[in-house]
Amino acid sequence: MTDMTVGIDMIEVSRIAKSIQSQRFLQRVYSPDEIELIKSKKNAQTAAGRFCVKEAFSKALGTGVRDFELYEVSTLNxxxxKPYITVSGNAKKLLDGRKTSVSITHTAEYASAVVIIY
Known part of the structure; x- marks a missing residue:
């Protein structure tokens, strides 16, 4: 039987709404595909949900975000x-061939994500 790990994260959308005004923040945190999606959706909930995925992924790995760059974990649809995760760089090495499942939810005020690694 394969080990399964779970990570969860939640954030106030208003925190991300302010941060995504900075191109530097966008490029440090999000993949090019995510940036394109965030700009096309024009809502902070999309960005906040994807930020939560990155944090939840790090928690499911058990490493925190210190061992990979946030933009290496990309959430597409x-x-x-249905959302799914793609990984590159050190995040891909840490995932080590395992699979992921992700769920994202948000309201006007909060976004949350759950990531399962199996």
């Missing part, structure tokens, strides 16, 4: 809108 399939044709039905």
């Amino acid at each position: 399939d044709e039905l809108g």
Whole structure:
């Protein structure tokens, strides 16, 4: 049986709404595909949800965010809108071939994500 780990994160959308005004923040935290999505959606909830995925991913790994760059964990959506995670760089090495499952939710005030690594 494979080990399964879970990470969860929650953030106030207003914190991310302020931060995404900075191009430097966007490039440090989000992948190019995520930045394109965030700019096209024009709402902070999208950015906040994806930020939560990065934090939840780090918690599920058990490493925190010190061992990889946040932009190495990218949340995209399939044709039905279901989110999925792609990884690159050190995040990919740390994942070591394991799979992920992700769920994101938000209100006007809060965003949250759960990541399962299995």
